Amino acid sequence: xxxxxxxxxEAKAELRRICDRTHDDQVMHKEATVxxxxxxxxxxxxxxxxxxxxxFDQQHLTPEDLRVGGAELDAAYQQVTQxxxxxxxxxxxxxxxxxxxxxxxSWVHFGxxxxxxxxxxxxxxxxxxxxxxxxAAYPSTVLMNAVPAKVAQVPKIVMVTPPGKEKTISxxxxxxxxxxxxxxxxxxxxxxxxAALAYGTETIPKVxxxxxxxxxxxxxxxxxxxxxxxxxxxxGPSEVLIIADHTAEPSxxxxxxxxxxxxxxxxxxxxxxxxxxxxxxxxDEVERQLVDHPRRILTEKAIAHYGLxxxxxxxxxxxxLSNEFAPEHLELEVEDPWSVLQNIRHAGAxxxxxxxxxxxxxxxxGPNHTLPTSGSAxxxxxxxxxxxxxxxxxxxxxxxxxxxxxxxxxxxxSAEGLHSHxxxxxxxxxxxxxxxx
Numbered sequence: 111x112x113x114x115x116x117x118x119x120e121a122k123a124e125l126r127r128i129c130d131r132t133h134d135d136q137v138m139h140k141e142a143t144v145x146x147x148x149x150x151x152x153x154x155x156x157x158x159x160x161x162x163x164x165x166f167d168q169q170h171l172t173p174e175d176l177r178v179g180g181a182e183l184d185a186a187y188q189q190v191t192q193x194x195x196x197x198x199x200x201x202x203x204x205x206x207x208x209x210x211x212x213x214x215x216s217w218v219h220f221g222x223x224x225x226x227x228x229x230x231x232x233x234x235x236x237x238x239x240x241x242x243x244x245x246a247a248y249p250s251t252v253l254m255n256a257v258p259a260k261v262a263q264v265p266k267i268v269m270v271t272p273p274g275k276e277k278t279i280s281x282x283x284x285x286x287x288x289x290x291x292x293x294x295x296x297x298x299x300x301x302x303x304x305a306a307l308a309y310g311t312e313t314i315p316k317v318x319x320x321x322x323x324x325x326x327x328x329x330x331x332x333x334x335x336x337x338x339x340x341x342x343x344x345x346g347p348s349e350v351l352i353i354a355d356h357t358a359e360p361s362x363x364x365x366x367x368x369x370x371x372x373x374x375x376x377x378x379x380x381x382x383x384x385x386x387x388x389x390x391x392x393x394d395e396v397e398r399q400l401v402d403h404p405r406r407i408l409t410e411k412a413i414a415h416y417g418l419x420x421x422x423x424x425x426x427x428x429x430x431l432s433n434e435f436a437p438e439h440l441e442l443e444v445e446d447p448w449s450v451l452q453n454i455r456h457a458g459a460x461x462x463x464x465x466x467x468x469x470x471x472x473x474x475x476g477p478n479h480t481l482p483t484s485g486s487a488x489x490x491x492x493x494x495x496x497x498x499x500x501x502x503x504x505x506x507x508x509x510x511x512x513x514x515x516x517x518x519x520x521x522x523x524s525a526e527g528l529h530s531h532x533x534x535x536x537x538x539x540x541x542x543x544x545x546x547x
Contacts, residue, residue, distance in 0.1 A: 116420075122434065214495075216231050300331075353441070448462065516535045
C-alpha cells in the first residue's frame with residue numbers, strides 16, 4: 111500500500127532513498143557481471159553474443175540468426191492490424207514534426223579584420239538503437255530513438271532488441287522500425303548487445319552513439335562503455351512525480367501512478383499534494399485499480415518499495431521537493447499548472463493539467479520519452495536530434511587580425527611555459543615584417 115508522509119524531513123529522506131535506488135550493493139554486484147560480459151564480447155565477438163543469449167534469454171541462436179531477415183520484416187506487416195499501422199504512422203508524424211524544430215543550425219559570423227568564427231553541426235557516422243524486448247514489446251521506443259536519428263541524417267542506423275519466444279521479434283516492433291526507416295535489426299539484447307554496438311563483432315557493426323532505455327544491466331553496460339562510444343543518458347527505472355491540489359481527480363492520479371509502477375519492480379510513483387483528502391482518496395483508488403491489474407504482482411512490488419504520497423502545506427513546497435528529486439516525468443495536476451511551472455527547475459518532461467496524462471508523452475505527443483532518471487534531470491536532457499549530432503568550431507584569422515592579437519597570445523603562451531605555442535605566432539609575425547619590409 112502507498113504510504114502517506116506528512117513530515118518534511120521524512121519526505122526528503124524518502125525521496126533521496128528512492129532517487130538512489132540504483133546505487134545499492136546489489137547494483138554494484140551486477141556491475142561486476144556486466145564488466146565480464148563486456149570484456150567477453152570485446153574478445154570473442156559473435157561467439158560471446160550467442161553464449162550469453164543462450165544463458166540469459168534461453169534462446170539458441172546461430173550467427174545467421176542474429177540479423178533479422180527481409181522475409182521476417184515483410185511478414186510483420188501481415189501480423190498487425192491496419193489500425194496499428196495508422197497509429198504508428200500518426201505517432202511518427204508527430205514525433206518527426208517536433209524533432210525537426212530542434213535541429214540546430216550551423217552558423218558563421220564575419221567580424222572585424224576578417225575574423226571568421228562559427229559552429230558547424232554534423233551527424234555521427236553510425237548510431238546504435240537499443241529497444242527493450244523479450245517478454246514485452248515497445249514499438250514506441252523504436253520511434254523515439256529512430257526518428258531523431260533520421261532527422262539528424264545519421265548515415266547508418268542499426269537496432270538491437272532481445273529475442274522473444276522461439277527467436278522471434280515482436281511484429282509490432284518490426285513494423286515500427288520499418289516505418290521509421292530502420293531495416294538493419296539484430297536479435298540480441300542485454301549488456302551483450304550494448305557491448306556489440308560499442309566494440310563491434312563479426313556481424314554487428316561498431317557504432318559511435320548508443321541510445322535507448324533498458325533494464326539495469328543495459329544501463330550499467332552503457333555507463334561502462336561511455337567514452338568508447340557516446341550515449342544518450344543512463345535511463346534507469348521509470349519514475350513519475352505528480353503534484354496535485356484540491357482540484358485533482360483521484361482516479362486519474364492513481365491511474366497515472368500505476369502507469370509508471372507497471373513498468374518495472376524498481377519504478378517509482380510519487381504523489382505530492384496540498385490536500386489530505388486527495389492523498390487518502392488516491393491511496394484507496396490505487397488499491398481499487400490494482401485488484402484486477404494484469405501486472406499486479408510486479409506493480410505492487412514497485413508501489414510497496416518506491417511508491418509514496420507526501421502532503422505539504424503549499425504548491426511552492428511541493429515544487430521545492432520536486433526540484434530536489436528532479437523526476438523523469440512530472441505531472442502538474444493542479445488548477446493553474448502554468449503558475450506552478452514557474453517554480454519548476456528540474457524535470458525530464460512536464461505534463462500540464464488533467465487532460466495531459468504521461469501516457470500521451472510515451473506514445474505520440476512528439477517530445478521524446480527517453481528521459482533522464484534518478485535525479486539526472488538536474489543536469490541532463492531528453493534524447494533528441496542533438497544526441498546524434500556534434501559540432502565543430504570554425505575559426506579563421508586574417509594576417510591583420512593575427513597581428514593585433516599576436517602579443518597577447520605570445521604573453522599567455524609564455525606564461526604557461528609553452529614555447530612552441532608562442533613561437534608559432536612569433537614566426538608568422540617575423541614573416542609578415544619581412545614581407546612588409
